[in-house]
Amino acid sequence: MVTRIDRRMAKLKTEGRPALVTYFMSGDPDYDTSLSIMKGLPTAGADIIEMGMPFSDPMADGPAIQAAGLRALKGGQTLVKTLKMAADFRTGDNETPIVLMGYYNPIYIYGVDRFLKDAIASGIDGLIVVDLPPEMDEELCIPALKAGINFIRLATPTTDDKRLPKVLQNTSGFVYYVSMTGITGSALADTGKVAAAVKRIKGHTDLPVCVGFGVKTAEQARVIGANADGVVVGTAIVNAVANVLGPKGEKTADPAEAVATLVSGLAQGVRSARLAAAE
Amino acid sequence: MDKPATPNSFRTGPDEQGMFGIFGGRFVAETLMPLILDLERHWNEVKNDADFRTELTDLSTHYAGRPSKLYFAEGLTRHLREVSSAKGLGGGAKVYFKREDLNHTGSHKINNCLGQILLAKRMGKKRIIAETGAGQHGVASATVAARFGFPCVVYMGATDVARQSPNVFRMKLLGAEVRPVTAGHGTLKDAMNEALRDWVTNVEDTYYLIGTAAGPHPYPELVRDFQSVIGTEARAQILEQEGRLPDTIIAAVGGGSNAIGLFHPFLDDKEVRIIGVEAGGRGLDGIEHCASMNAGAPGVLHGNRTYLLQNADGQIMDGHSISAGLDYPGVGPEHSWLRDSGRVDYVPILDDEALEAFKLTTRVEGIIPALESAHAIAHAVKIVPAMDKDQIVIVNLSGRGDKDVHTVASMLGMEI
Numbered sequence: 001m002v003t004r005i006d007r008r009m010a011k012l013k014t015e016g017r018p019a020l021v022t023y024f025m026s027g028d029p030d031y032d033t034s035l036s037i038m039k040g041l042p043t044a045g046a047d048i049i050e051m052g053m054p055f056s057d058p059m060a061d062g063p064a065i066q067a068a069g070l071r072a073l074k075g076g077q078t079l080v081k082t083l084k085m086a087a088d089f090r091t092g093d094n095e096t097p098i099v100l101m102g103y104y105n106p107i108y109i110y111g112v113d114r115f116l117k118d119a120i121a122s123g124i125d126g127l128i129v130v131d132l133p134p135e136m137d138e139e140l141c142i143p144a145l146k147a148g149i150n151f152i153r154l155a156t157p158t159t160d161d162k163r164l165p166k167v168l169q170n171t172s173g174f175v176y177y178v179s180m181t182g183i184t185g186s187a188l189a190d191t192g193k194v195a196a197a198v199k200r201i202k203g204h205t206d207l208p209v210c211v212g213f214g215v216k217t218a219e220q221a222r223v224i225g226a227n228a229d230g231v232v233v234g235t236a237i238v239n240a241v242a243n244v245l246g247p248k249g250e251k252t253a254d255p256a257e258a259v260a261t262l263v264s265g266l267a268q269g270v271r272s273a274r275l276a277a278a279e
Numbered sequence: 280m281d282k283p284a285t286p287n288s289f290r291t292g293p294d295e296q297g298m299f300g301i302f303g304g305r306f307v308a309e310t311l312m313p314l315i316l317d318l319e320r321h322w323n324e325v326k327n328d329a330d331f332r333t334e335l336t337d338l339s340t341h342y343a344g345r346p347s348k349l350y351f352a353e354g355l356t357r358h359l360r361e362v363s364s365a366k367g368l369g370g371g372a373k374v375y376f377k378r379e380d381l382n383h384t385g386s387h388k389i390n391n392c393l394g395q396i397l398l399a400k401r402m403g404k405k406r407i408i409a410e411t412g413a414g415q416h417g418v419a420s421a422t423v424a425a426r427f428g429f430p431c432v433v434y435m436g437a438t439d440v441a442r443q444s445p446n447v448f449r450m451k452l453l454g455a456e457v458r459p460v461t462a463g464h465g466t467l468k469d470a471m472n473e474a475l476r477d478w479v480t481n482v483e484d485t486y487y488l489i490g491t492a493a494g495p496h497p498y499p500e501l502v503r504d505f506q507s508v509i510g511t512e513a514r515a516q517i518l519e520q521e522g523r524l525p526d527t528i529i530a531a532v533g534g535g536s537n538a539i540g541l542f543h544p545f546l547d548d549k550e551v552r553i554i555g556v557e558a559g560g561r562g563l564d565g566i567e568h569c570a571s572m573n574a575g576a577p578g579v580l581h582g583n584r585t586y587l588l589q590n591a592d593g594q595i596m597d598g599h600s601i602s603a604g605l606d607y608p609g610v611g612p613e614h615s616w617l618r619d620s621g622r623v624d625y626v627p628i629l630d631d632e633a634l635e636a637f638k639l640t641t642r643v644e645g646i647i648p649a650l651e652s653a654h655a656i657a658h659a660v661k662i663v664p665a666m667d668k669d670q671i672v673i674v675n676l677s678g679r680g681d682k683d684v685h686t687v688a689s690m691l692g693m694e695i
């Protein structure tokens with residue numbers, strides 16, 4: 001089954017440039033603002049959208065995404081509303097791939113079968129569920145693949161060559177390489193090591209490899225994009241929202257505009273990645 | 280939910296995937312998965328290793344002071360017989376305390392910490408991290424880290440840092456760094472999140488010394504096995520002192536390590552009734568309690584599937600208990616399985632009831648129990664008067680209450 005992710009990645013391959021994968025927290029700081037942020041992403045240059053599903057206890061996330069999730073929950077966001085937001089987005093864009101990213105419990109409580117049915121109806125293309133390693137594939141990964149949704153796995157610096165085949169086994173769409181051991185939003189790892197890791201993973205799979213955790217600037221996006229098939233930016237986008245919120249959560253500027261400005265710069269970074277590499 | 284079929288033995292879990300029925304498992308980020316598999320491999324090596332056992336037994340005996348006594352609580356028994364007579368029942372079972380409060384560091388937590396520090400040493404780890412609620416596990420972790428020369432970082436919710444200040448000071452004296460966690464309500468759940476974030480960052484050299492029988496496999500199993508010394512001793516002691524098994528055993532359940540430690544060796548003794556006591560807080564009607572098995576639903580948090588306090592969207596609630604050690608919205612996965620299989624009954628005890636039991640035990644036994652243990656005693660106070668005089672109850676006195684005197688004083692409106 002070919003998904004929007006597969007089509008988008010194939011198209012970018014012919015263009016000879018990496019994908020810009022942008023993460024935002026759905027519902028941060030409220031539904032309407034968040035939807036307008038999402039709608040602005042493709043125009044600003046995002047190739048794939050990762051929608052964060054807020055969770056009360058995000059164990060792999062740093063302070064910025066923790067805070068964004070809490071703002072969203074305080075604003076009344078739920079998994080039901082996150083799926084509705086994707087559906088609202090789809091009324092104006094039926095091409096840009098949407099990947100839901102988060103933790104398993106809200107999905108488990110929603111009910112796996114019901115969730116997959118509603119996710120497909122809302123135009124979701126892929127899932128990244130941080131706390132479902134391959135050992136737990138029966139929970140959601142296998143049912144998602146059967147339903148035609150990509151299950152995108154994280155590979156990390158601790159995933160050695162012996163373990164990689166297990167991690168890649170049921171992965172589809174793309175592989176998300178976590179550039180460092182640590183939480184989201186930490187400092188970017190040594191880019192030389194990241195490039196070597198991407199090469200190592202590509203030795204095990206034909207899937208595109210996207211790199212995330214720690215990429216915040218256009219320059220970093222350019223350097224990482226020279227070797228990776230995609231660059232994931234999350235914390236910087238979430239911070240762009242936080243930066244235009246006052247102490248009581250009031251908006252001091254338009255969050256959608258702030259995000260669009262940031263993403264435009266990042267998009268230039270990834271678009272110059274291969275040019276720079278060829279120089 | 281369908282009740283699982285009754286197994287031939289309740290003591291065989293978990294399976295190879297770390298599951299107790301539908302509970303348990305390994306719900307962790309990929310970064311941690313290789314570490315957990317490595318821990319499992321080392322654990323499987325040492326659990327039947329005679330040298331490891333010898334070293335642990337030697338430390339338990341000479342450093343921690345095991346075996347802990349099984350004490351006939353004559354004062355409490357007499358008091359509850361008077362209550363029984365006043366009700367016209369004329370009963371009142373004999374109450375025994377398993378005296379984990381007499382261990383080095385003042386609670387059962389040392390049993391697990393000694394086991395895990397030896398494991399950390401074998402694995403060649405250089406740094407210890409731990410989470411703590413009441414501070415008992417933090418103190419025990421800091422203690423074994425000092426004893427074996429490891430640097431130690433303890434994550435503790437900011438609320439707990441405030442209400443358990445004596446233990447914070449003890450940890451610092453022992454050389455540990457205590458990092459207050461302000462996220463959420465600043466309690467055990469938030470401390471555990473932060474410890475996991477540390478671990479996912481420092482994967483090369485760090486050993487995560489989890490304090491309760493929860494988390495990803497193999498932690499629930501290995502913590503249980505290190506704590507099962509409680510039940511193994513208690514079973515042998517009651518057979519020696521009374522010539523028979525007890526009718527009922529009771530322990531408080533937060534994460535549930537003291538309880539599973541007492542319960543596990545008794546699980547296949549069908550005649551023994553087993554009761555776990557959850558923190559009922561200010562009552563189960565609202566959200567100010569930590570009775571995940573009485574008022575929660577199965578969900579996934581901190582590496583395992585288990586009963587959790589959560590809302591309809593799967594967001595975890597913070598809960599409340601007078602006792603910092605019980606102030607956790609989840610429970611170890613084996614307890615969830617024992618609940619659903621019907622082998623163990625789990626009941627709530629309110630803050631006020633625990634406080635009364637705390638005062639009563641102090642007065643009639645001259646023992647100040649930890650507020651956690653006071654929950655277990657409070658349930659004994661409820662059921663013992665209606666039992667017969669020739670019946671026997673064992674309560675796990677999991678820790679001493681010195682750490683709680685500030686909390687109790689403020690509950691009683693006193694300044695100290």
